Amino acid sequence: MINMINIKRFILLLVLWAFLVSSAYAAAFTPDGNLVGNNIPVRSGPGTSFKIIKIINQVTPIQSIEKQGDWYKVKFQDNSEGWVIGYFVALTKQAPGSIITFDKLKDIKALGIQNENDVWAATSFGIFLIESTTKVVPYNDGYPLGYEVEKFYFDNNNVYALFKKGDNDRKIMYLKGKKWVGLDTKFEYNTVYYQGDSYFWLGGKNGIELWDLKGPKLVSSFPEKEYHAFSSVLSIYRDSNDLWVGTEKGLYMLDLKTNKITTYSEKNHLIMGAFTLILGDKDRIYAVSRETNMLGLNISCALNIYDKKTHKWINYLPADYPPGITSYPWIEKGIITDDGAWFSVFQEQSTLITGYGVVHYISKDNKFKDYYVPKIYSDSIMGFVYQKGKLYMMSPKGVLTYNEATGDFGKITKADGLLDNDIKALAVYGNTLWIGGPQGITRYNLEK
Secondary structure, eight states, X not given: OHHHHHHHHHHHHHHHHHHHHHHHHHHOOOOOEEEOSSSEEEESSSSTTSOEEEEEOSOEEEEEEEEETTEEEEEOTTSOEEEEEGGGEEEGGGSOSOEEEETTSOSEEEEEEOSSSOEEEEETTEEEEEOSSSOEEEOOBTOOTTOEEEEEEEETTEEEEEEEETTTEEEEEEEETTEEEOOSOOOOOSEEEEEETTEEEEEETTEEEEEETTTTEEEEEEETTXXXXXXXXXXXXXXXXXXXXXXXXXXXXXXXXXXXXXXXXXXXXXXXXXXXXXXXXXXXXXXXXXXXXTTSOEEEEEEEEEETTTTEEEEEOOOOSOSOOSSOOEEEEEEEETTEEEEEEEEEETTEEEEEEEEEEETTTTEEXXXXXXXXXXXXXXXXXXXTTXXXXXXXXXXXXXXXXXXXXXXXXXGGTOSOSSOOEEEEETTEEXXXXXXXXXXXXXXX
């Protein structure tokens, strides 16, 4: 009888112990990320209408519990819970499988990936080839003094670099052995379009030239004296047999078979100005026009889109942005993607130039969507790279990401292992994203 009582007591104690252990595990804090930022409001529900229950002012470990739209329900180390909008959330499950940093190369200006093993990096003091995680080779013979690299280009085994000085001075150079060599020309140009297979279009104040850098040799010339429309060229885009040209005063299409020039104007429903950017895909041409006043302030800007099937133009004006800006917002950078195109928008406020988000043109719906804080983590988008449905954006607050399949935004920051949040250069190849900033380069594995 006594034994039976003892056995029952033992079983009861065992059940109680199991319950307490399971409850402890259920309540355990298992962090899977951090809140990153200052003055982060933690709310009682998933939306700005819910009460703020605390403010976070430092990097704080969290455990994610639930997600609704752009909002995360998170648990803190003291087991308190709340809701936070996603651009403050950096989950470790989004972190790379491996990170390699190159902190000996500082002040990164440009990155280019030649192949799986060779990555080119331009700094404020030279050009370097990263051949492995331990071998970095300088290539500075022939580097033009006073210039910095804006972009790299590659075809087969050839390497090209576009150098810039200020806003209007460009030099395209090619690597011969270990020396950078420029073109033997007096033609001054401020815009360059890479057609591919070593062919480069150069545009400037006095017209357009086409160069084959394998020679190198001048292939074609369209001087302003003969082609009066091509004065003060600002942008170029090659589309099959047509060359689209943007100048300070208009937009033109040159038929490369006949050399006939078509002029586009208000009659074609364009919003006119200086055409600073031209992009294209198989169905459309995207031309950005911008107008400034005598003080240099932007007074208008438009994205003009040409449908190749209907031969009609539609326009987008970034005029729906909040008031209080010194000058009209303008479009700075752009990129073509599988579902349309993206453009960064900037503004000038009290002589300070700041970003004002991005514009997404969705081709299948023929519509535009604007994104800015708090929908995205940073308004200042300095450039884009794109690969297989994934868009990566440079910003002063890290790399912003967008997934076309899900429509979700994300971010990669110092909390994820980057050397910098101030991103100055991006390049993507396969599952690897190369990220450059003032403190060096991070190689980030995109596979989860």
